Amino acid sequence: MALLELEGIETYYGRVRALNGISLSVDTGEVVALIGSNGAGKTTTLRTISGLQHPARGSISFAGQVITGVSAARRVGLGIGQSPEGRRLFGRMSVLDNLVLGSYTRRDRAGIQRDMDRVFELFPRLKERSGQISGTLSGGEQQMLAIGRALMSQPKILMLDEPSLGLAPILQETIFSIIAEINGQGTPILLVEQNALKALEVADRAYVLETGTIVKEGTGEELLHSEDVAKAYLGM
Amino acid sequence: MSIALQRTRSIANGRLGSLLLLLALCVVLIVVGQRVLSGGLSFFIQILVFGLANGAIYGLVALGYTMVYGIIELINFAHGDLVTLGAFIGLAFFPIFGLVEGKDLGIIGVAALAAVFLIAMVLTGGINVLIERVAYRPLRNSPRLAPLITAVGMSFVLQGIMYLWKGAFQIHVPDILPGTRLPLGPGASVGVKDLIVIAIAVVLVIGLNLFIDRTRLGKAMRATAQDRDAAQLMGIDINRTIAATFFIGAVLAASAGMIRGLYFNTVNFSDGYQLGLFAFTAAVFGGIGNIQGAALGGLFIGLVKAYGDAYFSSAWTDVYVFAILILVLVFRPSGLLGMRVPEK
Numbered sequence: 001m002a003l004l005e006l007e008g009i010e011t012y013y014g015r016v017r018a019l020n021g022i023s024l025s026v027d028t029g030e031v032v033a034l035i036g037s038n039g040a041g042k043t044t045t046l047r048t049i050s051g052l053q054h055p056a057r058g059s060i061s062f063a064g065q066v067i068t069g070v071s072a073a074r075r076v077g078l079g080i081g082q083s084p085e086g087r088r089l090f091g092r093m094s095v096l097d098n099l100v101l102g103s104y105t106r107r108d109r110a111g112i113q114r115d116m117d118r119v120f121e122l123f124p125r126l127k128e129r130s131g132q133i134s135g136t137l138s139g140g141e142q143q144m145l146a147i148g149r150a151l152m153s154q155p156k157i158l159m160l161d162e163p164s165l166g167l168a169p170i171l172q173e174t175i176f177s178i179i180a181e182i183n184g185q186g187t188p189i190l191l192v193e194q195n196a197l198k199a200l201e202v203a204d205r206a207y208v209l210e211t212g213t214i215v216k217e218g219t220g221e222e223l224l225h226s227e228d229v230a231k232a233y234l235g236m
Numbered sequence: 237m238s239i240a241l242q243r244t245r246s247i248a249n250g251r252l253g254s255l256l257l258l259l260a261l262c263v264v265l266i267v268v269g270q271r272v273l274s275g276g277l278s279f280f281i282q283i284l285v286f287g288l289a290n291g292a293i294y295g296l297v298a299l300g301y302t303m304v305y306g307i308i309e310l311i312n313f314a315h316g317d318l319v320t321l322g323a324f325i326g327l328a329f330f331p332i333f334g335l336v337e338g339k340d341l342g343i344i345g346v347a348a349l350a351a352v353f354l355i356a357m358v359l360t361g362g363i364n365v366l367i368e369r370v371a372y373r374p375l376r377n378s379p380r381l382a383p384l385i386t387a388v389g390m391s392f393v394l395q396g397i398m399y400l401w402k403g404a405f406q407i408h409v410p411d412i413l414p415g416t417r418l419p420l421g422p423g424a425s426v427g428v429k430d431l432i433v434i435a436i437a438v439v440l441v442i443g444l445n446l447f448i449d450r451t452r453l454g455k456a457m458r459a460t461a462q463d464r465d466a467a468q469l470m471g472i473d474i475n476r477t478i479a480a481t482f483f484i485g486a487v488l489a490a491s492a493g494m495i496r497g498l499y500f501n502t503v504n505f506s507d508g509y510q511l512g513l514f515a516f517t518a519a520v521f522g523g524i525g526n527i528q529g530a531a532l533g534g535l536f537i538g539l540v541k542a543y544g545d546a547y548f549s550s551a552w553t554d555v556y557v558f559a560i561l562i563l564v565l566v567f568r569p570s571g572l573l574g575m576r577v578p579e580k
Contacts, residue, residue: 052465076471088466090459101459104452105471153471 001064002027003188004049004080004157009058011041011048018044020212021058026157031179031189033199033220035233036209042192043085045209046159049190050082051075063156077105081155085162085192087146091135095126098134098145102152111154119148122178140171147175151182158182159190164198176202196233200224208233271547278421283546284539289430289499291538292437296492297515298522298530298537299444300485306461306525307481310372310383314390315489316512318360320398320505322490323409323497326356330410337410345412353494357487364486365479373475391509398505406504409497433495440491441531444484448527457481461525514541517561523571532572 002025011019019041026032034042047053049060051072059068067075090098099119103112120127123144129137134145143163150158160179164172176198183189193199200206203220208229216229223229272280297319304312330336333348341349371390375383413432417425448454460467460477467474489508496511497503518537522529537557544556564571 050469052468071473072468073471073473076469082469084466084469088463088469090462090466092462093455093458097455101455101467101470101472104456149470 001061003063004190005061006045006049007059007061009045009048009055009060011044011053011055013044018212019048019055022209022212022214023058024207024214024217026188026190028188029183029186030204031183031191031202033191033193033196033203033206034209035193035196035199035206035223035229037233038194039211040209041212042209043161044212046082046084046161046190046192049159050080050084076153079154079156080159081150081153081157082159083143083146083150083161083163087142089134089137089142089145089149091133093134094131095134095137095145096130098149099126099130099152102149103154105153112152115152115154119151122151122181123148140167140174143167143171143175144178147178147182151187155187157188157190159192161192162194163191164193164195172198196229197224200229200234268543268547275547276422276424278424279546281420282424282426283542285426285430285434287539287542288535289433289538290542291518291535292434293492293496293499293534294511294515294518294537295531295534296437296440296488296495297511298518298534299441299527300489301512301516301519302522302524302526302530303457303481303485305519306527307457307478308372308376308383309380310387311516311524312485313384313387313512314367314394315485316508316510316515317391317394317398318364318486318489318508319493319496319511320503320508321363321394321493322356322360322486323493323503323507324398324402324407324505325359325490326352326494327407327409327497327503329355335410335412337412339412341412341414349412353491356494357490360490360493361483361486364482364489368479368482373478391512395505395509402505404505406502409501409503411498411501413498429499433499436491436495440488444488445527447484453477453480514557517557517564520561520571521564523573526571526573529571529573 004026006022006024009019009022010017022041022045024032024034024045034045036042044053048055051067051070055068059066061067062075062078062080065078067078070078090101093101099116103115106112125141126144126148129141134142137145147160147163150160163175163179167175172195179189179191180202191199191203200220200223206218206220206223207214208216208223216223216226218226224234297316300315300318301312304310304315329352333352335345335348335352339345367390371386372383375386413429416428418428419425448457456467456472456477457480459470459472460474464474467477493503493508496507514537515534518533519530520533521536522531522533537560540560541553541557544550544553568574
């Protein structure tokens with residue numbers, strides 16, 4: 001059984017159906033990408049997994065436990081970490097306070113310190129700026145902080161929503177290599193990206209979403225070379 | 237109201253408007269100056285201390301408005317009534333703890349008074365948590381007007397309950413604080429009472445600041461105030477955090493009610509309503525949602541009221557306090573301190 005499994009998830013915003021029976025899975029060690037155009041339901045899928053949005057139908061299970069009815073806050077403790085769309089940092093707090101809040105569910109001081117060091121190792125910029133108010137960081141630094149903050153909860157799975165959005169190409173490269181590095185250290189990743197090419201390159205497997213439905217799935221390699229995916233999302 | 241505000245704004249923006257405003261300000265300053273000079277320095281200082289003591293009470297109440305607004309953007313119109321409720325609850329425990337008028341407090345008395353404070357604060361806090369649970373939480377995702385109207389209704393409910401409890405009388409609060417006055421000069425003195433009130437308020441405000449800055453729950457409250465969804469993604473239980481905010485706000489309100497009762501030695505079931513409006517003005521003046529702003533705003537309103545009452549007439553208190561509210565809303569809606577750093 002996979003680490004994370006979605007079965008026939010339907011999510012509504014008011015009366016508008018945003019997800020139309022989504023089933024997907026992420027296994028230990030994997031990088032799984034979710035690609036699709038704007039409004040296809042990628043962010044809604046992540047919000048449903050993290051519990052910010054509740055599905056009308058379907059079930060979500062994580063690490064062998066059905067979590068459909070579990071609150072968003074408790075899911076963090078179970079090991080679901082997310083760097084949300086738009087980063088959603090606590091803009092009036094310092095970099096350090098943001099990271100400390102990332103470890104909110106934990107009590108193991110030594111472990112928290114170890115993970116803090118690890119985040120600073122991944123993102124040396126954050127260490128330099130640890131006392132700075134996070135709202136005054138550059139876009140790239142904010143993205144690093146959002147990822148670092150999610151890592152502070154010691155997630156068993158890390159969900160990243162548009163980590164490269166709005167960043168200069170060189171910074172995008174950095175972010176993607178860091179994603180690979182985090183995954184290399186053993187954390188599976190569910191990645192939502194508008195930069196489909198990059199996402200498919202780094203992903204083991206990927207799903208293609210269209211208006212709330214998964215229309216295609218396969219390995220990153222397969223989708224990279226699939227003609228309709230190339231036409232629709234890679235601009236080829 | 238909004239039409240009147242717009243008109244005020246257009247007049248204020250015009251050249252003639254600014255000239256008139258300047259003229260009015262000059263007249264006020266001259267009149268004030270004259271009266272201050274003829275009143276003498278020690279009288280001025282006496283009023284200063286009285287104003288600070290009053291302002292400390294407003295500040296404690298304003299903190300509750302600002303914290304609740306900061307976390308769920310609700311102007312909690314029932315907040316002022318918690319002040320009276322706290323005083324009523326405390327009053328009920330006075331005889332049980334042997335706190336009666338005319339006896340020197342002594343160490344045991346101080347301990348007993350502290351215990352009564354604690355009981356009043358905790359019970360009022362608990363009641364406010366209950367109110368949030370039954371009246372505001374179900375409306376959290378409704379349009380903002382719904383909880384606002386509910387808060388107004390809750391204010392009437394609380395006043396009704398307190399009216400049934402004690403009636404419409406002025407209830408006497410035992411005069412147990414030392415009545416000693418320290419001489420300041422010819423015809424003026426400062427009460428030890430005033431100093432005690434200011435000291436208690438200062439300790440509470442500093443404690444609150446440390447709590448919000450340093451503790452886990454304090455950080456969770458700030459995070460929830462800034463971004464509720466992101467707070468949940470940190471694993472913060474926002475229901476508990478919001479409940480804690482209501483608890484702390486009510487604790488401060490109850491302490492203000494107790495302090496006020498001991499200071500003026502009288503309390504009426506409707507006192508909190510009026511006090512709440514002043515404290516709300518203080519919170520807006522300081523920048524609603526801003527903790528330091530609320531404390532400063534409270535002191536400011538207290539001083540304005542004290543000096544206004546002393547040099548003009550207490551019949552006009554409402555007019556100039558609410559004139560301040562309107563001026564702030566027109567010219568600086570984000571308040572004195574506002575929000576300092578950009579959102580998101």
